Amino acid sequence: PVTIFVDGKEYQVNEDKTILEACRDIGYDIPTLCYHPALSVVGSCRVCVVEVEGARNLAPACATKVADGMVIKVNSDRVKKAVKFNLGLLLSNHPNDCMTCDVNGRCEFQDLIYRFDVKDMFPKELRNTPYDESSPSLFRDMNKCIACGRCVRACEELQGLSILSMVNRGHYTLPLPALSAPIAATDCINCGQCATVCPVGAITERPDFRKVLEEIDRHEKVLIVQTAPAVRVALGEEFGEEPGTITTGKMVAALRRLGFDYVFDTNFAADLTILEEGSELLDRVKNGGNFPMFTSCCPGWVNLMEKLYPEYTKNLSSAKSPHEMLGALAKTYFAERIGKKPEDIFVVSIMPCTAKKDEATREQLKVKGVDGVDVVLTTRELGKLIKMKKIPYESLPEEEYDKPLGISTGAAAIFGTTGGVMEAALRTAYEIYTGKELPRVEFEDVRGFTGVKEAVVNLGDREIKVAVAHGGSNVINLVEKLRSGEAYYDFIEIMACPGGCIGGGGQPKSNKPGYLERRMEAIYAIDEMSTIRKSHENPAVLKLYEEYLGQPLSHLSHELLHTHYKD
Ligand code: HC1
Ligand code: SF4
Numbered sequence: 001p002v003t004i005f006v007d008g009k010e011y012q013v014n015e016d017k018t019i020l021e022a023c024r025d026i027g028y029d030i031p032t033l034c035y036h037p038a039l040s041v042v043g044s045c046r047v048c049v050v051e052v053e054g055a056r057n058l059a060p061a062c063a064t065k066v067a068d069g070m071v072i073k074v075n076s077d078r079v080k081k082a083v084k085f086n087l088g089l090l091l092s093n094h095p096n097d098c099m100t101c102d103v104n105g106r107c108e109f110q111d112l113i114y115r116f117d118v119k120d121m122f123p124k125e126l127r128n129t130p131y132d133e134s135s136p137s138l139f140r141d142m143n144k145c146i147a148c149g150r151c152v153r154a155c156e157e158l159q160g161l162s163i164l165s166m167v168n169r170g171h172y173t174l175p176l177p178a179l180s181a182p183i184a185a186t187d188c189i190n191c192g193q194c195a196t197v198c199p200v201g202a203i204t205e206r207p208d209f210r211k212v213l214e215e216i217d218r219h220e221k222v223l224i225v226q227t228a229p230a231v232r233v234a235l236g237e238e239f240g241e242e243p244g245t246i247t248t249g250k251m252v253a254a255l256r257r258l259g260f261d262y263v264f265d266t267n268f269a270a271d272l273t274i275l276e277e278g279s280e281l282l283d284r285v286k287n288g289g290n291f292p293m294f295t296s297c298c299p300g301w302v303n304l305m306e307k308l309y310p311e312y313t314k315n316l317s318s319a320k321s322p323h324e325m326l327g328a329l330a331k332t333y334f335a336e337r338i339g340k341k342p343e344d345i346f347v348v349s350i351m352p353c354t355a356k357k358d359e360a361t362r363e364q365l366k367v368k369g370v371d372g373v374d375v376v377l378t379t380r381e382l383g384k385l386i387k388m389k390k391i392p393y394e395s396l397p398e399e400e401y402d403k404p405l406g407i408s409t410g411a412a413a414i415f416g417t418t419g420g421v422m423e424a425a426l427r428t429a430y431e432i433y434t435g436k437e438l439p440r441v442e443f444e445d446v447r448g449f450t451g452v453k454e455a456v457v458n459l460g461d462r463e464i465k466v467a468v469a470h471g472g473s474n475v476i477n478l479v480e481k482l483r484s485g486e487a488y489y490d491f492i493e494i495m496a497c498p499g500g501c502i503g504g505g506g507q508p509k510s511n512k513p514g515y516l517e518r519r520m521e522a523i524y525a526i527d528e529m530s531t532i533r534k535s536h537e538n539p540a541v542l543k544l545y546e547e548y549l550g551q552p553l554s555h556l557s558h559e560l561l562h563t564h565y566k567d
Contacts, residue, residue, distance in 0.1 A: 002068035007075055019061035019072060020048055028074050031083060031112050033090075034148040035062040036197050037511055038498070039157055045148055046086045047112065050074045058082055080116065087112055088121035090146045093171050094200075095126055101144070101201045105387075106380075106509070108199035109146055125171055134182035136361050137190035137206055137354040145202040147173045151194035158498050160473030163188045189303035191472065191496045192354030192378075192505020205354045205506055209381040212348055215374075216259040221346040222338065224330050225260040226323060226405075227251060229267055229416030230352040230501035231379045233522035237508035237515075238383030239393045244518030246526060249398025254386045255350075256399065264330065265401045266349065267408030269322035270415040270424070272544070273297060274535035276561050277319040278428045279552035281491055285433075285462065290315045292467075292482065292489045295421050296563075297321040299359035300496025300505075304472065306566045309479055318562040320372075322415065323349040323356065324365050326405060327372030328560040333548050334405060342368045349376045352416075352504030355496070364563050378506025407540035410441075410530030417523045418470035418500035419446035419453060422493040426457055426466070428536045433459045441533050447524075449499065449516070452478050454489070464490040471498035 001012040004019075006028055013022040018041075023030050034045035043063035052059045053071035058079065073079060091113060098104050112118075132140035149166060152175045156162045163186050164175040175194075177186045195203045216223060236245035255263045281293055296302060296317040305312055320328070327349070331342035349356060353376075359365070360373040377385070386393055400406070411427055414420030423443045430438055445455035446466070451474030454467045467489040469478045475494055481487035497503045502519040527533060535541065549557050 002066055002070075004066050004069075005071045007073055013066055015066065015068070017066055019050055019052075019059070019064050019066055019070075022066045023061065023072070023074060030061045030074055031115070032062060033108060033112070033146060033199055034150065035511075036150050036153075037513060039150060039153040039197065042149060042153070045090075045146070047083055049079060049082050049086075051076050051079055084116045084118055085121075087116055087118045091118055091120060092122040092125055093127060094146065095143055096120075102139075102204050102207050102384075103201040107201060110200075127172060127174075129174070132182050133206070134184035135188065135190060135206065136184075136358040138183060138188075138192060138195060139204050139206045140183060141202055142174050142176070143202075144200050145174050146200055147175075148199060149175065150197040150199065151175050151203055154193040154197045158193050158471050158473065159189075159191060159496070160476045161187065161189065164194065187307045189300045189307065189472070189496060190355040190358045190505075191300035193472075193497060194505075195354060196505045196507060196509055205378045205381065206357055207381065208357065208375050209377055209385050212375055212377060213385070215346055219259070221344055222262070222335075222340055223260045223346050223348070224262045224264060224334075225255050225348045225350060226264040226266045226269075226326050226330075227255070227350045228323065228352055228501060229270060229413055229420075229523070230504060230507070230519070231350050231382070232526075233416065233502065233519045234352065234507045235379055235383060237510060238380065238387075242518065243510060243512055243515035244520075244522040246522050247393075248526075249400070250393055250396045251382075252401055253396040253399040254391050254393060257391045257396075258385060258389060260348070262334075262402045262405075263399075264326060264405040265408050266323045266326055267412035267415070268405045268538070268540060269326035269329070270412035270421075271409055271535035271538040271541045272325055272561070273319055273322045273421075274411060274424050274428050275541060275545075275552045276325075276557060277317045278425050278432065278535075280317055280319060281425070281429060282433055283553065285464070285490070292492045293317055295425075295493045297415070297421060298495045298497075298501075299353065299355040300472075301475065301494040302565060303355060303358070304475065304496060308476075309483075310566075312479070313565045316565055318564065320365065320561055320563045321356075321359065323351065323376075324359070324372045324563075325561045328367040329405060329544070331367055331370060331372065332560060333544065342370045347373050349373045350379065350382045351376050352379050352501045352507045353497075354378060354505040356506075362563075367560060379504075380506060380508055383508065404540040404543065407538060409535055409538050410527035410533035411535045412538075413526040413530060414523055416501045417520045418495050419443075419448070419468045419493065420500065420523065421495075422446045422466055422468050422491070424535055425491070425493075427534045430457065430459060431534065432536060446493075449520075466491045466493075468493045470495040470500050470503075472496055
């Protein structure tokens with residue numbers, strides 16, 4: 001450790017830290033805009049400047065390492081004046097329409113403008129750029145952009161895609177696709193990583209929450225909502241809880257108070273996915289088929305494959321993603337049970353994901369002529385709805401999901417993190433193939449944040465080689481190795497977002513250190529607390545096969561639960 005002095009007080013800090021990290025660790029909040037812990041440091045916004053004794057210029061705290069004996073001022077008049085000036089310049093291009101902005105109250109820029117008491121210091125010079133509403137997943141309003149560049153870095157560094165780059169100069173510097181094309185005309189996969197790091201409202205999920213409010217107010221249809229595995233470990237963050245706080249029961253209670261008739265769990269369908277996809281894998285193993293087989297539940301990955309690697313389309317599992325399976329069953333199996341037709345049911349999915357919005361519009365996912373899922377809302381949008389309706393989240397009772405499409409196992413819970421789908425599949429495939437009970441349900445090799453994880457699983461007379469990749473850049477690396485023949489696997493789980501769904505583009509924005517690790521721990525805790533931890537033991541899924549579908553990969557299963565892709 002080294003000794004530093006912050007505003008006259010002495011502290012011991014780790015010598016590897018930057019001034020920003022060290023100060024935040026000891027409890028000083030230095031403002032930032034271009035900085036994000038998941039991204040590289042550029043030090044361009046100059047909102048984190050501090051005074052360092054002996055240096056002539058103010059230093060960007062995010063890009064300056066601490067040193068022994070360093071004397072730092074974070075709150076001096078000189079610092080505050082510089083920060084205010086820099087914020088004032090940014091405000092001169094930024095519309096003052098916070099009241100109608102989708103991130104009102106959750107905007108890093110708005111917070112700083114208020115905190116530093118910045119009034120319009122310079123003449124307004126707005127950009128009057130048209131909105132980009134081309135994507136079914138994302139909404140881009142470049143008038144609000146403060147040119148921090150986080151979206152550009154997220155797309156390049158996390159996703160390996162580089163769809164955006166900073167173009168133009170001066171006031172007009174903006175993160176745009178090549179040739180200023182609409183985002184939908186590019187290789188963008190709608191993962192929303194750019195949206196989840198945007199500090200303002202320049203890139204957001206396509207807002208669909210008002211559609212849902214209108215449908216609820218009309219209440220002409222049976223209103224069904226389902227929640228993804230990763231939402232329950234992150235939604236609390238919208239209400240000030242720490243990352244990784246599990247708020248499943250309150251979330252269910254809030255959805256009832258919003259007006260939904262049935263609250264179902266995407267986890268039910270995750271178990272069902274394991275039976276369908278696991279059977280597909282075993283079928284390919286026994287009877288021959290395309291290898292490697294890829295998981296198909298991540299729509300960012302499906303987009304990536306269709307756009308960049310269409311030659312692998314035949315290797316994707318044909319299983320629909322869990323929430324689409326649940327949508328299809330809600331409109332058939334469940335609808336029949338309550339005496340309704342598919343078109344009488346309205347299904348909303350609460351997802352940690354922006355690409356699910358685009359997935360839900362796919363023609364080939366229709367069932368009986370209607371969409372399986374009508375609207376997808378992100379975790380952030382659900383948080384917003386609960387706040388708009390002033391539902392007292394903190395004091396809500398813990399309530400249970402409705403039956404039967406709300407019953408699930410620990411194997412389904414872990415779908416929410418990278419490696420989870422693979423682990424759940426292995427628990428089931430092993431037991432079905434060998435007919436033996438697994439001595440231990442945990443597959444540690446596929447857990448954790450390593451970009452590409454691998455394992456070899458012994459099925460008695462055969463070994464299968466599996467891999468797990470998460471985050472676009474790791475995914476691209478892996479697929480390139482497959483293409484060149486440098487790597488071979490039988491079964492591969494792919495999630496386009498870093499960390500899997502816990503790090504999805506629709507999750508609460510966070511720049512707390514370790515937020516993904518904490519969400520991941522919560523996911524595994526849910527599995528450990530579950531009484532049933534294998535998908536093929538889910539009693540509600542078994543009953544569904546018994547009374548409706550027959551068996552995995554049956555004719556009806558194919559009709560309702562499987563799909564095809566663009567190639
Ligand atoms: Fe996911 Fe999935 S786990 S894709 O990562 O297979 O979004 O949470 O809902 O559908 O179950 C996301 C999460 C989610 C699906 C499931
Ligand atoms: Fe890049 Fe994903 Fe944003 Fe598209 S949605 S621009 S792929 S980060």
